Amino acid sequence: MQKSENQAKYYKLMEYLKEEILMGRIKPGEQIPSENMLADKLSLSRHTVRKAISMLVNEGYLYTEHGRGTYCLDRSRKRNDSKNIGVITTYISEYIFPKVIQGIDSVLSANGYSIMLKNTNNNTEKEALCLEDVLEKNIEGMIIEPTKSALFSNNLKYYEALDNHRIPYIFIHGFYQQLEGKSQVLLDDAAGMHAAVKYLAELGHKKIVGIFKADDIQGLNRHKGYAKALSEAGLPYDPDHVIWFHTEDRDVKPYNVIRQMIEEKSGIDAIACYNDEIAFKVFEMLRFMGVNVPEDISITGFDDSYFSANCPVKLTSVRHPKEQLGESAAELLLQMLKDDDYLKNPVQKVIVPELVVKDSCIQR
Amino acid sequence: MQKSENQAKYYKLMEYLKEEILMGRIKPGEQIPSENMLADKLSLSRHTVRKAISMLVNEGYLYTEHGRGTYCLDRSRKRNDSKNIGVITTYISEYIFPKVIQGIDSVLSANGYSIMLKNTNNNTEKEALCLEDVLEKNIEGMIIEPTKSALFSNNLKYYEALDNHRIPYIFIHGFYQQLEGKSQVLLDDAAGMHAAVKYLAELGHKKIVGIFKADDIQGLNRHKGYAKALSEAGLPYDPDHVIWFHTEDRDVKPYNVIRQMIEEKSGIDAIACYNDEIAFKVFEMLRFMGVNVPEDISITGFDDSYFSANCPVKLTSVRHPKEQLGESAAELLLQMLKDDDYLKNPVQKVIVPELVVKDSCIQR
DNA sequence: ATCGCGAACTTGTGCGTACATGTTAATTTT
DNA sequence: AAAATTAACATGTACGCACAAGTTCGCGAT
Numbered sequence: 102m103q104k105s106e107n108q109a110k111y112y113k114l115m116e117y118l119k120e121e122i123l124m125g126r127i128k129p130g131e132q133i134p135s136e137n138m139l140a141d142k143l144s145l146s147r148h149t150v151r152k153a154i155s156m157l158v159n160e161g162y163l164y165t166e167h168g169r170g171t172y173c174l175d176r177s178r179k180r181n182d183s184k185n186i187g188v189i190t191t192y193i194s195e196y197i198f199p200k201v202i203q204g205i206d207s208v209l210s211a212n213g214y215s216i217m218l219k220n221t222n223n224n225t226e227k228e229a230l231c232l233e234d235v236l237e238k239n240i241e242g243m244i245i246e247p248t249k250s251a252l253f254s255n256n257l258k259y260y261e262a263l264d265n266h267r268i269p270y271i272f273i274h275g276f277y278q279q280l281e282g283k284s285q286v287l288l289d290d291a292a293g294m295h296a297a298v299k300y301l302a303e304l305g306h307k308k309i310v311g312i313f314k315a316d317d318i319q320g321l322n323r324h325k326g327y328a329k330a331l332s333e334a335g336l337p338y339d340p341d342h343v344i345w346f347h348t349e350d351r352d353v354k355p356y357n358v359i360r361q362m363i364e365e366k367s368g369i370d371a372i373a374c375y376n377d378e379i380a381f382k383v384f385e386m387l388r389f390m391g392v393n394v395p396e397d398i399s400i401t402g403f404d405d406s407y408f409s410a411n412c413p414v415k416l417t418s419v420r421h422p423k424e425q426l427g428e429s430a431a432e433l434l435l436q437m438l439k440d441d442d443y444l445k446n447p448v449q450k451v452i453v454p455e456l457v458v459k460d461s462c463i464q465r
Numbered sequence: 466m467q468k469s470e471n472q473a474k475y476y477k478l479m480e481y482l483k484e485e486i487l488m489g490r491i492k493p494g495e496q497i498p499s500e501n502m503l504a505d506k507l508s509l510s511r512h513t514v515r516k517a518i519s520m521l522v523n524e525g526y527l528y529t530e531h532g533r534g535t536y537c538l539d540r541s542r543k544r545n546d547s548k549n550i551g552v553i554t555t556y557i558s559e560y561i562f563p564k565v566i567q568g569i570d571s572v573l574s575a576n577g578y579s580i581m582l583k584n585t586n587n588n589t590e591k592e593a594l595c596l597e598d599v600l601e602k603n604i605e606g607m608i609i610e611p612t613k614s615a616l617f618s619n620n621l622k623y624y625e626a627l628d629n630h631r632i633p634y635i636f637i638h639g640f641y642q643q644l645e646g647k648s649q650v651l652l653d654d655a656a657g658m659h660a661a662v663k664y665l666a667e668l669g670h671k672k673i674v675g676i677f678k679a680d681d682i683q684g685l686n687r688h689k690g691y692a693k694a695l696s697e698a699g700l701p702y703d704p705d706h707v708i709w710f711h712t713e714d715r716d717v718k719p720y721n722v723i724r725q726m727i728e729e730k731s732g733i734d735a736i737a738c739y740n741d742e743i744a745f746k747v748f749e750m751l752r753f754m755g756v757n758v759p760e761d762i763s764i765t766g767f768d769d770s771y772f773s774a775n776c777p778v779k780l781t782s783v784r785h786p787k788e789q790l791g792e793s794a795a796e797l798l799l800q801m802l803k804d805d806d807y808l809k810n811p812v813q814k815v816i817v818p819e820l821v822v823k824d825s826c827i828q829r
Numbered sequence: 830a831t832c833g834c835g836a837a838c839t840t841g842t843g844c845g846t847a848c849a850t851g852t853t854a855a856t857t858t859t
Numbered sequence: 860a861a862a863a864t865t866a867a868c869a870t871g872t873a874c875g876c877a878c879a880a881g882t883t884c885g886c887g888a889t
Contacts, residue, residue, distance in 0.1 A: 146874045167880030194563035203558035218582045411775030532851030818840045
């Protein structure tokens with residue numbers, strides 16, 4: 102090692118202090134002697150001491166607190182002020198995600214952060230690519246909407262890497278079962294569907310069909326709320342009245358099964374749909390088959406999106422607090438960024454959605 | 466942005482110099498005034514000047530040569546393989562923009578690039594903040610949807626700065642009049658509106674109202690197409706049949722004027738709307754007033770969005786190639802990134818939209 | 830016991846000086 | 860004409876002082 106190449110006093114002091122830190126004689130968090138103390142002890146001017154210290158502050162070895170002192174920084178947590186936040190969602194342009202992204206952006210940009218946007222198309226391999234990509238970038242934190250969140254994640258190693266790099270992240274709109282204790286902002290899907298089905302039951306419906314997505318956690322939770330509301334209302338839970346669909350068959354299965362039920366005259370009087378898009382398409386199919394909504398069959402949607410507003414019969418739906426979801430995630434992430442112990446203090450928030458009654462259900 | 470929050474002299478000098486560099490008034494490689502010169506000129510001590518300069522050296526904006534002087538560092542010469550592209554749009558969640566962003570992302574992510582997303586809320590000051598922000602980041606190129614593009618831009622200096630730093634950028638969906646020769650991807654708004662109005666004229670309509678947005682270039686061009694189609698059809702151009710609205714009064718003005726026209730029984734028989742959202746709301750208001758579409762009045766929209774599909778009477782509209790617009794912009798930008806002389810070879814593309822005939826217009 | 834105040838500390842800003850050291854270009858010497 | 864010297868000017872190091880601003884803690888009043 103060709104030490105002391107530079108013979109300047111400030112430089113030698115800087116090297117000395119750096120050595121002390123690297124050797125562990127000055128421990129992370131420990132306070133070093135004050136500038137005046139060092140200047141006196143070493144017969145240097147305070148100016149010279151300050152120069153040495155400021156270099157080490159710049160390099161991330163020390164940090165100063167005005168009025169309190171100068172401390173040794175934990176080198177494992179490298180200072181990162183890129184002001185970039187990674188945002189990974191399943192889709193960009195579809196459905197509720199633009200609004201969620203909007204909410205995230207409004208909070209982050211107000212705090213001087215920029216968004217690095219990625220989408221996975223709800224494909225786990227693409228999620229891996231996104232995470233790999235983002236790990237190489239200079240980002241301070243991440244907001245992640247899980248991909249196919251009902252399933253186990255194959256990408257756990259990337260989340261471990263994020264932890265190892267001390268990059269905080271927060272799940273939004275879902276989470277992986279293996280990562281249950283992590284920070285997350287969720288919609289209370291069960292409560293939302295519970296409110297819808299309870300409302301249908303109170304209107305006197307007896308045979309309430311439920312349509313749910315099988316491969317995300319929202320679908321499972323909405324199903325839970327459906328089952329709970331039925332049981333509370335004293336109605337039987339009939340597996341034949343529950344339609345499960347997957348991402349791959351989402352465009353055909355729900356409608357085929359409903360059509361079959363109608364043709365078989367199974368006597369169903371209400372359909373609680375996984376979301377507004379399904380509800381809207383179910384509505385169109387029913388109208389095509391000559392079934393009137395809400396006179397013959399009541400329908401509820403979920404999300405209170407434009408599908409609900411623009412449907413000829415405005416759909417009773419559960420309001421999805423899209424922007425609030427994004428805003429909350431961003432706010433909580435900012436909070437985590439300030440917390441040195443964010444890994445031990447996961448932040449979790451559940452937003453309870455409310456039922457919005459419109460025109461697609463009537464009393465039986 | 467909380468600029469000059471720090472009122473320290475060295476800090477303000479640092480910010481000033483950084484601004485000069487980012488704006489290109491101090492060019493890469495150029496020598497800045499000596500420390501003594503700056504100290505004299507600004508009535509500061511040399512110490513203070515040194516502090517400002519040393520910060521910029523640390524941040525990579527300047528470099529010093531002992532005995533010679535201090536110079537601006539050519540940041541563009543540094544190989545930039547950040548694989549980041551800045552995307553600035555007016556809105557994130559509204560209207561066509563999610564699809565445009567989707568199109569951009571699909572091409573960029575397929576080529577290994579990541580998107581840094583910013584939105585301006587159609588506000589020029591926020592656009593300035595976005596550009597300022599992005600200039601400090603490590604990005605290779607930008608895709609920009611202009612803000613209030615019919616007006617002159619106050620932010621020209623930022624675009625000059627992008628040129629000075631040799632960061633390619635391409636305008637999408639509009640451009641600033643002062644930057645006419647730059648790369649751009651546009652929709653042929655005039656041709657689209659021309660097709661709609663020509664269609665209305667061919668159906669026998671005589672009094673065709675036009676609703677246009679006054680503060681973006683799309684509005685002006687759609688108006689041009691409207692005027693051209695009228696003149697080709699031998700119909701008079703009546704200024705009283707043209708409604709101009711601005712961002713600020715977009716929620717009231719078009720509908721108030723239309724209502725007045727109906728109440729005054731002015732005999733209008735068709736309305737060519739600036740976009741589907743306007744058309745949808747006009748439709749709702751007409752229905753509320755007891756006017757039937759298309760029996761009493763024909764309506765055309767623009768963009769062929771979900772407003773058009775979900776309207777009780779499906780709206781004849783002009784198909785907006787949203788994703789294609791984004792894809793083209795991304796492809797052309799990638800092309801520019803490979804071209805060392807991209808400034809001399811601007812790429813320009815115009816996409817001609819087509820009319821989609823649905824149910825909101827009938828023969829007179 | 831609690832509050833308010835100030836003394837005594839800390840780092841932060843800003844001015845001054847002096848001299849060291851490296852670069853450049855004009856000047857002088859060879 | 861080429862080489863050496865030197866003046867002028869650039870940044871680099873190092874010292875000094877004064878005051879601003881934030882934190883901590885103990886003392887005295889309540």
